[in-house]
Amino acid sequence: MSVTIYTAPNCARCTILKEFLASRGEDYVAYDFLADKDIFSAFYREHRACLHRDEENSLEFPIYDDGSRVLQGIGEILAALIAGDGLAGCVGTTGLLHGWISGINVSACPAGEEEHLLILLQLLTKGGLSVHLDCDGRRPELLEKILGEGLAARLTLNILGPAEMYPDMADGPLLPDDMKRSVALARATPGAVIRFLVAAHGPAGSLRISPEQAGQAARWILELCGDRMLPVFIEAGPAGSLPALTDQDLLAYRAKVRAALVRAEINRPQQHR
Amino acid sequence: MAELKYPADRRYHAGHLWAKDNADGTWLIGITDFAQQQLGEVLFVDLPAEGAHFDQGVSCADIESSKAVSDAILPLSGTVVEVNAALEHTPGLLNREPYDAGWLVRLKADDADDERTLDAEAYKALVAV
Amino acid sequence: MGHPTIYPTGVTIYNPEKAYNGFTVISAPDMGAILLNMNGAELRLWKDLHGFPNKIFPGGHIMGSTGTRNPKHALQDQLDVVQVNWDGDIVWKFDQAEFVEDPGSEPRWVARQHHDFQREGNSVGYYAPGMEPKIDSGNSLILSHKNVSCPFISDKPLLDDVIYEVTWDGEIVWEWLCSDHVEEMGFSEAARNAMCRDPNFRGGSLIENAPAVGDWMHVNSMSTLGPNKWFDAGDTRFHPDNIIIDGRETNVILILDKKTGKIVWQVGPDYDTSRELKALGWIIGQHHAHMIPRGLPGEGNILVYDNGGWAGYGNPNPGAPTGVKTAQRDYSRVLEFDPVTLKIVWQHTPHEAGFLIPLDASRFYSPFISSAQRLPNGNTLITEGSNGRLIEVTPEHEIVWEFINPYRGKISLPMHWIYRAYRAPYEWVPQAGKQDEVEVKPLDTMSFRVPGAAPLGPQSSVSVAGTIGYYSGAGHCVAATE
Structure with a gap:
């Protein structure tokens, strides 16, 4: 099958893909969306339904087309080329631009895929991108390895809820020792953020922790780390099929979390330009 | 970069579309040189159905470029009597000939004397800031 | 202006017929909350109960706080807000x-x-008919600090x-x-530039090792509007739950929508941008801006102690070389104005107080703290805070009660300062019992002498040939404007 990639000028992510394909000795054709605008325009009209745009409403490059599937975004393309579907659950669309890449959750890495994830992160980092890595308490040994190799420029530890809800929310159990190690790793990592991420989970997108459950998770974290001054944030994540949470809604979560972790604060985007 | 052009033979609107009187009760609607430059290369235009009615200030189409998905805010209220079929395969006409072959829709205007539109000079001043 | 070195303190004027008789609470420097009767008897001291401010609630309850954070680590932060009963519990x-x-x-x-707090049941924290603050339930609004x-x-x-x-x-x-x-407050570019350099930056230089922070707005009053005629007539800006605050440093008074948080009404930061604002005049460093509650004379109007002094951000001028505290005036005004037309309905300024503006105007002046409370009989209780003078004036500006704070700060500011006094009806403090109301006639200050001083009047007199007497309204070094 012939491979076509669509790129943008001066695009570090596109260079990473080209070099990866070259290193594997794969043949491919590359079109620049500006220089070859008629070709890209035709491709776009055919595939626009499956292409996504970033937060700035721009198309994300590179785009990869091998005739049977279209992939978009360097993280997802590399993950698929390296591991097939193996990393699909832990490498998603980036929410960051301008030299950063996010959407990679180390805790969702399936057993046996660790080497593939490390290769992916090495390629991104070597290519000049800074990786904003997410974790949720699971897989601390892998997290430690990644941090030790300098493959994450920034780290966010997401506390999804009490441990007993993890199997339903994150497709896997969470062991107390793992969370304890994850908190310790996050605390030892400069700039790392620990946050209660109040997001919808589950197949119907309707499973979201209550303020009481957030408080229960906070008490558990306090037991694990023994430090009530642990700096933690509270943030609303994707709402799924539930109504979106406002800052005022998050006050109830903050109150319950603060009962254990006293410095909990709501994380809000900068209010002014 | 070439200086942007705003022909004096038509009306303009703050939503960056123009309207040109066809002298048969219908008006051609398109995007301005300023708009096409801001959008970058247009990749796809999602045009309305013929016969659809839109109010002034409402979007009648989505214009997709690599940079953005933009609304097409109508400068006049009216009913779509024709869409530019050439855009389906050559949306780049919006960039190359925004005032001629790159028109979007032909509109039967409700009220052609709408005073909320601008002349070329006023529109030029608006986008000069 | 030279205040006398020796002067009487306590109650100096009291007309029981014209005053609204009740209890007054003050926060005395370094002492605590003191409950006064109309003759100035200090009926009870709640020792070391801080008051920012102290308020009287029904049942003989006093609001306050148990203390302040060490000023080395925080600026004006009260540890808590407490409700204390008659016995101090x-x-x-x-x-x-x-x-x-x-x-x-x-x-x-x-x-x-x-600076402020409110309890459900009452919009402003002082007596209004049928608006008793709850004392054993209800939500509270608390004005606090946050580092951002x-x-x-x-x-x-x-x-x-x-x-x-x-x-x-x-x-x-x-x-x-x-x-x-x-961004909703409409600061000019000049104001933003000045604020950027110096957002009322306080700390280090004032108190050794204190954290330096920009107290940029310095909100000093916060109350709800309560039921009002404007909202009843359909003006949703004045929803009873909406909150009015004022910022001392910015000269802004604003109403925020409780639901959306957006600012829905505002005067300041500039007072020269419309004819109505020009007529209102520059409100400077103001305190206690609130809507007069329903049931009191003037209900629905805004009552504010417009301190004067120095406040606001803008273009540099000789009195404010860096553009900080650009608006200045050396006298105070108490204003009652219509929030819709901005017309002044009533005012008590040096002019009404009988002091020539500007020559003698600073005899009614407190450049910081201070307040004004509308009383049920239409009188207004004014705290002229910096020198600790409380006056109750009638609508016609007659002083029917005056109290001079005898206590001077020894640990805190070395002044006789009172942040904000409140008057409450007798029924709100049943434990204090029935009070005598003894008239205190104003002394004739012309003839009043302290022991040892000579009596009034020339001891001998002689006519001077060729003198022609005096003109009224004669010219002076400075023109009097009113």
Whole structure:
């Protein structure tokens, strides 16, 4: 099958893909969306339904087309080329631009895929991108390895809820020792953020922790780390099929979390330009 | 970069579309040189159905470029009597000939004397800031 | 102006017929909350109960706080807000706003409250018919501090104002942060430039090692509008739940929508942008801006103590070389104005007080603190805070009660200052019992002498040939404007 990639000028992510394909000795054709605008325009009209745009409403490059599937975004393309579907659950669309890449959750890495994830992160980092890595308490040994190799420029530890809800929310159990190690790793990592991420989970997108459950998770974290001054944030994540949470809604979560972790604060985007 | 052009033979609107009187009760609607430059290369235009009615200030189409998905805010209220079929395969006409072959829709205007539109000079001043 | 070195303190004027008779609470420097009767008897001292401010609630309850955070680590942060009964027992407390570890103190929760608070049932914290604050239930609004970063205002660390709504159990259920709304306030580029350099930056230089913070807005009053005629007539800006605050440093008085948080009404920061604002005149460094509650004379109007002094950000001028505290005036005004037309309905300024403006105007002047409370009989209780003078004036500006604070700060500011006094009806403090009301006629200050001083009048007199007597309204070095 012939491979076509669509790129943008001066695009570090596109260079990473080209070099990866070259290193594997794969043949491919590359079109620049500006220089070859008629070709890209035709491709776009055919595939626009499956292409996504970033937060700035721009198309994300590179785009990869091998005739049977279209992939978009360097993280997802590399993950698929390296591991097939193996990393699909832990490498998603980036929410960051301008030299950063996010959407990679180390805790969702399936057993046996660790080497593939490390290769992916090495390629991104070597290519000049800074990786904003997410974790949720699971897989601390892998997290430690990644941090030790300098493959994450920034780290966010997401506390999804009490441990007993993890199997339903994150497709896997969470062991107390793992969370304890994850908190310790996050605390030892400069700039790392620990946050209660109040997001919808589950197949119907309707499973979201209550303020009481957030408080229960906070008490558990306090037991694990023994430090009530642990700096933690509270943030609303994707709402799924539930109504979106406002800052005022998050006050109830903050109150319950603060009962254990006293410095909990709501994380809000900068209010002014 | 070439200086942007705003022909004096038509009306303009703050939503960056123009309207040109066809002298048969219908008006051609398109995007301005300023708009096409801001959008970058247009990749796809999602045009309305013929016969659809839109109010002034409402979007009648989505214009997709690599940079953005933009609304097409109508400068006049009216009913779509024709869409530019050439855009389906050559949306780049919006960039190359925004005032001629790159028109979007032909509109039967409700009220052609709408005073909320601008002349070329006023529109030029608006986008000069 | 030279105040006398020797002067009487306590109650100096009292007309029981014309005054609204009741109890007055003051926060005496370094002492605590003191309950006064109309003759100035200090009926009860709640020792070391801080008052920012102290308020009287029904049942003989006093609001206040148990103390202040060490000023080396925080600026004007009260540890808590407490409701104390007649016997001094704390019956309600809020402190769970922030958990702090101040050096030298046990880590603890603090309210960081300052300047104001309100309890459900009453909009402004003082008596109005049928609007008793709840004393054993209900939510409270607490005005507190919060440290923020807001590059739109300044790159310096800021001490921002935050309003919490807390339940009787102390849980925060609503929160409004002032800096979130700075863009709605309409500051000029000149004001923003000045604010960026110096957002009322305080700390280090004032108190050794204190954290330097920009107290950029300095909100000093916070109350709800309560039921009012404007809202009844369909003007939704004046929803009873909406909150009115004023910012001393910015000269802004604003009403915020409780639901959306947006600013829906405002005067300032500039008072030269419309004919109505020009007529209102520059409100400077103001305190206690609130809507007169329903049931009191003037209900629905805004009552404010317009301090004068120095406040506001803008273009540099000779009195404000860096553009900070650009508006200045050396006298105060108490204004009652219509929030819709901005027309002044009533005012008490040096002019009404009988002092020539500008020559003698600073005889009614407090450049900081101070307040004005509308009383049920139409009188107004004014706290002229810096020198600790309380006056109750009739609508016609007759002083029917005057109290001079005898206590001077020894640990705190070395002044006779009173932050904000409140008058409450006798029924609100049944424990104090029935009070005598003994008229205190104004002394004839012309003939009043302290022991040892000579009596009034020339001891001998002689005519001078050729003298022609005096003109009224003769010219002086400075023109009198009123």
